[in-house]
Amino acid sequence: MFHRITCLSVIGLTLSACSGDLSTLDPAGPYAGAIANLWWIMLIGSGLILGLVLALLGLVFFKPGFGRSLSPKGWMIAGGLFLPVPVLVALMAYGMAQGEYLIGAWQNEPVVARVEAHGAMWHWGFRYPDLGDNVATDGTLHIPAGGVVEVRVTSADVVHSFWIPRLAGKIDAVPGHETVVRIKADVPGRYGGICAEYCGTGHAGMRFTVEAHPPETYRQRLTALAAGVSAP
Known part of the structure; x- marks a missing residue:
């Protein structure tokens, strides 16, 4: 009986690892x-x-x-x-x-938004050049759902790694160099992002959140953030 319970527990843990943020x-x-x-x-x-x-x-x-x-x-x-x-x-x-x-070599789907992701010990900052130089967020990346988003990744100090497991593969953030990754969320929602390259004592806490908004409210949400207006 003990072995059966242990086996079921291992199977349950294995299956639970297949889901999550x-x-x-x-x-x-x-x-x-x-x-x-x-x-x-x-x-x-x-x-x-x-x-x-x-x-x-x-x-x-x-x-x-x-x-x-x-x-x-x-x-x-x-x-x-x-x-x-x-x-x-x-x-x-x-x-x-x-x-x-x-990397987008074999597809013709247009890019609907461009974002700049900047990693530094130990946080992520994001800018939205399509919406103006003053639109930026810290710790949360905002994207429109249902469209391809091009993310240009840089680093201020050491090599980091930009990764949103449920939306795309990881890509390194290299000081003095810009790397590009494409992401797409099928539906609106919140998704987790992390730094996947050890970068010092604060590495484990270098996380960020991705908020995928309906396309019709994406610009409105970011404009409100830039103006310092709280979301309704």
Whole structure:
């Protein structure tokens, strides 16, 4: 009974890790969805390979003489070349295609908003050049839902990493250099963001919030923030 309870607890914890504000397996947009799909494909592929290896191992143990028709050199070539090479090439090709998609190389969807994200020990600040030089927020990134947002990331001191797990992949914030990532939230809501690169004693608290607003209220919300007006 104890072992059964322990097993169920482990399964429950594992499944709970697949959801939540910082889960890469609970995507809320197409870019994060591409990363989640890649993860699942790699998991399924590695599981199939593991199953095949275990099946061959079982046949060796429980069926004496299995495989003797093939020479040791033949097994090495078949198992070490013919099996892994096509799998690795397929995974690499799919991963590279997803990477190109994440940087916007293979899509024609227009960018609806541009944001500048500035990391510094140990907080994030955001500016909205499309709305004017005086529109800025600290600790909260505001975006319109349903559209592609281009985020230009910089750092004031050391290397940080800008990451919104449910909306996109991570990208480094490098001092003196600007990097670009695209994000998209399918629906309005709040999403968590973190620094994914260790940057000192305050690294664990270097988090921020993403608020995805309906497109029709996005500019109004930021204009109100710039004017110091509280949200209704």
